Amino acid sequence: MTASSDVGFHAQRQARWHYGEFAFWLVVLACGFLFPTRYLIMTDILRLALFAMSLDLILGYAGIVSLGHAAFFGVGAYAAGLLALHGIINEPVLALIVAGLAAMVLGFATSFLVIRGVDLTRLMVTLGIALLLEALAERFSNITGGTDGLQGIEMQPIFGEIPFDMFGKAGFFYSLAVLFVLFLFARRIVHSPFGLSLRAIKNNPLRAAAIGIPVNRRLIAIYTLAAFYAGIAGALFTQTTAIASLDVFAFERSADLMLVLVIGGTGYLYGGLVGAVVFRMLQELFSTITPQYWQFWIGLVLVVIVLVGRQRLHRWVLYVPNLVIKQVAGRKSVVAVPESDA
């Protein structure tokens, strides 16, 4: 092998699919058939996963912290709700895209405020924007329904063919399809030169500019894209639950998202997905055991994760699966562990 083709081979190393990734998606798909009574919670997890993936794009790749990601989730949720309620766009997939675009416009407009300044500034600016929108939604209750939210949303069948059923089966597979498509898209992007340049900016903005990367333009681009993803997650929320209320903008929603990524890890796309599953499971588990104090236990778990280190936890969790995979597919196909987490 010549040095040049060798370089090409190694440059694409991360972009290749690992066996573990195939296994992951097969398991997710299988869940849809194995637990027909649990569609609602599983759909909830998928939405949270997509929402977390959106934050991962800016936090894990570009290093932009945000405490107001619910702003885009909320805009997507209300946009989807209004489109359906007033019969402007009845077809859910099209409405989903339009709602995502609405959030994207807001993302682009606010990106100029967010890319300025350091982490603390960004936390405050993003938090402020989300609070602002929540207040606006409450003020313009003639449009948003105020504290009652949008009521009486009736979803039309997907592509005019597949109706949303009361068990949430269609909603689950619809959400899964949306998540998977957007995941593939994100996966493609993060392994492109553009995606790599984001990681470079996160690592060292000074050097990034010194090799000719237009830092601000790249940050605006990814922030806008992440807003689109969050908007889609919000629209899915409205479409699968047929409600949109003020709590789509709530601070807790943005804060939970940070917790999801703390659990799942950032910068490898699966962090949001794994984190969403674990976070909701813990929530369910603890609220069954101790309805009043579940937040205490979630807090404890987070402290342990941060102290012990996620990488070590991952190694323990992946020990057995990797043992099996090594037997079947050889040493090199072990499940990826995020490399940026120390």
Add this chain to the structure above:
Amino acid sequence: MTIALETQNLEKTFGGLRVTRDLSLKIEQGARHALIGPNGAGKTTVINQLTGVLKPNSGRILLEGQDIADLPVHKRVLRGLSRTFQINQLYPDLTPLETIGLAVSERLGHGGDWWRRMGTRSDVNGEIAELLTRFHLLDVMNEQTVTLPYGKQRLLEIAVAIAAKPRVLLLDEPAAGVPESERHDILAVVGSLPRDVTVLLIEHDMDLVFSFADRISVLVSGALLTEGPPEQVARDPQVKAVYLGEEAVNV
């Protein structure tokens, strides 16, 4: 003789402190020009103004005759002005392969590609391979930069600057902090830069300066003290007084 890089009456103050005083420098095309001066003379401040990290209070910066003083950092790089940093500025989590690949992609205008995967362009791959080989980084191309020995990181720092194919290269103390055993690689690399690349070297190591430079400017307290070929600067009593004198004190 064409002038590759020029400053005209450059002024920079930090609060009440004048760190660059009416500095006019001319660096000829293809020159091996060294900028020396005692600690705190404002050498790195000059580099930071040339590259756009700092904005001068007044004065002009001309790259191949065109005023670049108002351009942001990344646009100056695309115009052919690239630098290394005195303290390594690398991407700790990225590998040398990714680091250089990114620099090459940006220069060829592929940096904004968001659909095509890294490593699928043969022209980019070829250049990466060539640079990795030339800078002795081929065997560590998949290691995280943060894990590399300091000498290798220093080579990578220079390789990244070269990957931008600069016509003017600013080297800010390339051999700083490199252990004696790894110094040879750095010096060889610096010595083998193509002749059509104009180099401005900032350096404390007088051996390196006098073996490398064909012209030397001496900066003291932000102002140009003297300028000329190495032999002349070495004999200059003023230089001996402020610069070499200081070294004697240090010893």
